[in-house]
Amino acid sequence: MRTLPPPRVPGRYRIELVCLGNICRSPTAHVVLESHLADAGLDDRVEVTSSGTGGWHVGNPMDDRAAATLAAAGYDPTRHRARQYDDARPGAYDVVLVMDMANLADVGGRAERIGLFRDLDPVDPGAEVPDPYYGGxxxxxxxxxxxxxxxxxxxxALQPLLDDPQDRA
Structure with missing residues (x-):
């Protein structure tokens, strides 16, 4: 997936970000993506959620190191609470973006609306987001x-998918 699939509902978009425990990578991506969407004026049309394939951390805040890294960069990590991915609901999202190949296998593999988060990375498209949990x-x-x-x-990539043709008239 090098591009995002079209929205299921015109003018709206739902993105689910998935990692293993939903305390490091996917919540970091969630916080950052929501901030960038707000900066672009798309936050009223794009819903971002995140979850983990495992349920160990459900209800917990994000990892302290991930939160500190985000806060030092000017983001607000305080609202996050971990939740588990519901594999019965992939159709509820326009796209499910996972952090690594193990997460991809856990959510059912590549499909039209399931891919790696870094499929859209301009530097290294298709690479994994490494798990920093056991490192520094x-x-x-x-x-x-x-x-x-x-x-x-x-x-x-979302901008043209959400453009209202009437706005261009």
Whole structure:
């Protein structure tokens, strides 16, 4: 998936971001993507949610190191609470973007509306977002850099999908 699929409902878009525990990568992507969508004026038309394929952390805030990395970069990580991916609901989203190949297998593999988050990464399309959980602070900063540039690309890809033809008249 090098482009986003069209919206199921014209003028609206629903994105689900998925990692393993929903405490590091997918919540980082969630917070950043929502911020970039707001900056682009698309936050009223795009809904972003995140979840993990495992249920170990359900209800917990994001990892302290991920939250600190986001806060240091000017983002607000405080609202996040981990939740588990509901594999009975993939049709509820316009696209499900996962962080790595194991997550991809857990949600049922590639499909028209399921792909890797970094499929849209302008630097390394199709690469995985590495899990920083067992490493140091530099891993969280590396993930943030990947997520920021990929979020920019996602916002750019959403723009034409959500343009109202009447606005162009």
């Amino acid at each position: 602070a530099d891993g969280f900063e590396e993930v943030l850099a990947m997520v920021e540039r990929t979020s920019d690309a996602i916002v750019a």
